[in-house]
Amino acid sequence: MRPLRKRDVLMVTRGFSSGRRPPTDNDARIPPGQYLEQGFPVLSAGPTPRLRTEDWSFTLKHGPRPIKKWNWTEFNALPLTRMTRDIHCVTAWTKFDTAWQGVLVDDILADAGIAPPTAFTLALSFDGYTTNVPAKDLLDGKAMVALLYEGKPITPDHGGPARLLVPHLYFWKSAKWLNGLQFTERDEPGFWELRGYHIYGDPWREQRYTGDP
Amino acid sequence: MSEASAAQSPWQTARITRIEKRTPRVTSFFFKLSRPFAHQAGQHVDVRLTAPDGYQARRSYSIASAPESAGTIELAIEKLEDGEVSPFFHEVAAVGDEIELRGPLGGHFIWSASDGGPILLVGGGSGVVPLMAMVRHRTMRKSAAPIALVFSARVWDEVIFRDELIGLDDRRDGFDLVLTLTREPAQRASDYSRRIDAAMMVQATERLPKPPTLAFVCGSNAFVSAAAQALIDADVPASLIRTERYGI
Numbered sequence: 035m036r037p038l039r040k041r042d043v044l045m046v047t048r049g050f051s052s053g054r055r056p057p058t059d060n061d062a063r064i065p066p067g068q069y070l071e072q073g074f075p076v077l078s079a080g081p082t083p084r085l086r087t088e089d090w091s092f093t094l095k096h097g098p099r100p101i102k103k104w105n106w107t108e109f110n111a112l113p114l115t116r117m118t119r120d121i122h123c124v125t126a127w128t129k130f131d132t133a134w135q136g137v138l139v140d141d142i143l144a145d146a147g148i149a150p151p152t153a154f155t156l157a158l159s160f161d162g163y164t165t166n167v168p169a170k171d172l173l174d175g176k177a178m179v180a181l182l183y184e185g186k187p188i189t190p191d192h193g194g195p196a197r198l199l200v201p202h203l204y205f206w207k208s209a210k211w212l213n214g215l216q217f218t219e220r221d222e223p224g225f226w227e228l229r230g231y232h233i234y235g236d237p238w239r240e241q242r243y244t245g246d247p
Numbered sequence: 248m249s250e251a252s253a254a255q256s257p258w259q260t261a262r263i264t265r266i267e268k269r270t271p272r273v274t275s276f277f278f279k280l281s282r283p284f285a286h287q288a289g290q291h292v293d294v295r296l297t298a299p300d301g302y303q304a305r306r307s308y309s310i311a312s313a314p315e316s317a318g319t320i321e322l323a324i325e326k327l328e329d330g331e332v333s334p335f336f337h338e339v340a341a342v343g344d345e346i347e348l349r350g351p352l353g354g355h356f357i358w359s360a361s362d363g364g365p366i367l368l369v370g371g372g373s374g375v376v377p378l379m380a381m382v383r384h385r386t387m388r389k390s391a392a393p394i395a396l397v398f399s400a401r402v403w404d405e406v407i408f409r410d411e412l413i414g415l416d417d418r419r420d421g422f423d424l425v426l427t428l429t430r431e432p433a434q435r436a437s438d439y440s441r442r443i444d445a446a447m448m449v450q451a452t453e454r455l456p457k458p459p460t461l462a463f464v465c466g467s468n469a470f471v472s473a474a475a476q477a478l479i480d481a482d483v484p485a486s487l488i489r490t491e492r493y494g495i
Contacts, residue, residue, distance in 0.1 A: 044297050045260065045347055049339035052302035055331055067295075067305050069331070076468045077492055079355050081475035081485045126305050161485070191472065229354030242293075243256060243352060 063120055064128050065237040071127035076191045079225065083161050083211050087195050092179065093158075094146050095216040102146040106195065110181065112137040112145055117178055119201035121208070122237035134199050136180035139172040139215070154221045157198045157207075158214035165209050165224035166233070167200055169217065176202065179212060204235040204242070256352060257282070258295065260345045264319065270405045273373055274337060275311065275323045278346065283318040286310055288380040289357040289463065289491075292320070292350030296335060306332040309376040309465075309491075310351065311408075313383035323407060325373040356463060356491045360385055364392030365455035367483070369443065369474045371399045371466025372407075377491065378465060379408050382422060386415060395423040395454045399443055399470065402431045423454045443473060445480035452481060459483065465491040 055069070064070060087106040094101045104112075118133045143150065150169040157165050171177065180188060180199040188194030193210025200207045206226050227233050232241040240246060261278035268274050288310075295305040312321040326337040340346070358366060358381045368378040375398050385394055400406045406426060413435075416424035427439035427447065439447060452458060462483050464474045471492045478488055 044301060045345070046299050047296040047335075047346065048344055050296040050298050050304075050335050052298040052300055055302060055304065067303060069304060075493075076472075078490060080490055081479060081488050082472060083485070125307055191468070226355075230352060243349075 068128040093214040124204040134180040135182040136178040152217040157209040160211040286351030287357040288384040290351040295347045315387040360388040360390035367459040367462040368396040371470035374466030448481035
C-alpha cells in the first residue's frame with residue numbers, strides 16, 4: 035500500500051475490502067492507483083498496422099528537417115542494449131520485469147553525430163500517432179527504440195517492428211510502430227495529450243489526465 | 248489544457264439509484280452524479296473503490312447512457328470472475344451506495360450527432376456499451392445520421408440492450424441493427440451466426456446509404472483485432488477506424 039498523502043481524503047467504499055487484490059510480493063513497485071497484471075494487455079486508438087521490416091525506416095528530425103534516416107538493416111547495426119523494466123499503463127495495470135532489447139536514444143544521437151538540439155521531442159509513428167517526451171527523459175540510458183521483447187521480434191499488436199520504450203512514464207508515451215523522433219522547440223502535445231491525457235505522465239505522481247498535479 | 252481542464256474531471260461521489268440486470272453476466276448500474284457533467288457519447292469514467300485499510304482499486308468503465316440523460320449515468324458492468332472491481336459491483340453494491348468516480352474521460356472514441364454520418368459501429372460483447380451511448384445519443388437528438396451497428400454476442404441471451412436495440416431497429420429511421428451470434432443460430436432473418444468477417448463488413452457497409460465516414464470498433468483485444476482487419480479487408484480505410492480494446 036502506498037503511504038497516504040495528507041491531502042488524501044479517503045471515502046471508504048461500503049463492503050469493499052482489499053481481499054480480492056491480486057497478490058504482489060512488492061507493493062513498493064506499484065505506483066498509486068495501479069494493479070499488478072500478469073498478462074500484457076493491448077491498447078491502441080486504431081487498427082494494428084502490419085509493417086514489413088523491408089518497408090521500415092526511422093528518421094531523426096529537428097523540426098521538419100531530417101537529420102538522419104536509417105533503414106531496418108542500418109538501424110539493427112547500431113549498438114543493442116538490454117532493458118528490463120516495470121511498465122505502467124494509464125488504464126491502471128502495471129507489469130513487472132518486461133525485458134526489451136533495442137537501441138538507446140543516446141546511441142541513435144551518437145550515430146547521427148548530434149547533441150540534443152532542443153529540450154523537447156515528439157515520437158512519430160507509422161499510423162500518425164504522436165506523443166511528446168522531454169528530451170531529458172530519453173537520454174542517459176532512460177529510453178530506447180525497442181526491437182525485441184523477451185528475446186523475440188516485437189509482435190504487431192505490441193508495436194513491432196519497433197516501438198519507443200520510456201518505462202518511467204505511463205506507457206502511452208512508449209509509442210508503437212515508431213518511425214521517427216522529432217526534436218521540437220516547444221513541448222507540443224501529441225495524440226493523447228490533445229485528447230485529455232497528461233502532458234508528462236509520471237505514474238508515481240499519478241499524472242493520468244490533463245491538469246493532474 | 249491545464250487547470251481549467253483539470254477542474255472538469257475531479258473525483259466526485261455518485262449514488263447508485265438503480266440496478267438492472269441486462270444479461271446473465273452484465274448488470275447496469277445507474278449513478279446520480281453529485282457534480283453533473285455532460286459527456287460525449289463513447290467516453291468513459293474511472294471508478295475508484297477504497298478499502299478500510301486505504302487500499303484503492305480503480306477501473307475504467309464506458310458510459311452507456313446518452314449525454315442527454317443529464318445528471319445520471321449508466322455503466323453496464325460485466326462480471327469478470329477473477330476481477331476485483333466488477334465482482335464488487337455484482338455481489339456487494341446496492342442502491343443508495345456512494346461510489347467515487349471521475350470523468351468524463353477520453354477524447355478519441357467519441358461521436359456527436361453534429362459530426363453526422365454515416366457511421367459504422369462494431370461491438371463484441373460488453374464492447375457494445377460505448378456504442379450504445381452513440382445510438383442513444385442519435386435517438387435523443389433525433390439525428391438523421393445513418394448508423395449501422397454490428398453486434399457480436401455468443402448467444403441470444405447475452406445480447407446486451409437487446410429489446411431496446413431491436414425496438415430502435417424496428418423504427419427504420421436510419422438506424423440498422425445487425426446481430427451475429429457466435430454460438431447459436433441467428434434468431435432474426437437479417438442476422439448472422441458466425442464470427443465477424445470481411446464479407447459481413449461489406450454487407451454492413453452496404454446497409455448504409457454511403458460509405459461510412461467513421462467506424463468505431465470496441466471489444467476484447469482479440470475481437471477488435473479481427474473486426475478491424477475485417478473492416479480493412481472490406482475497404483474501409485484504416486484512418487477512419489477508431490478502436491477501443493480491453494483485456495489481454
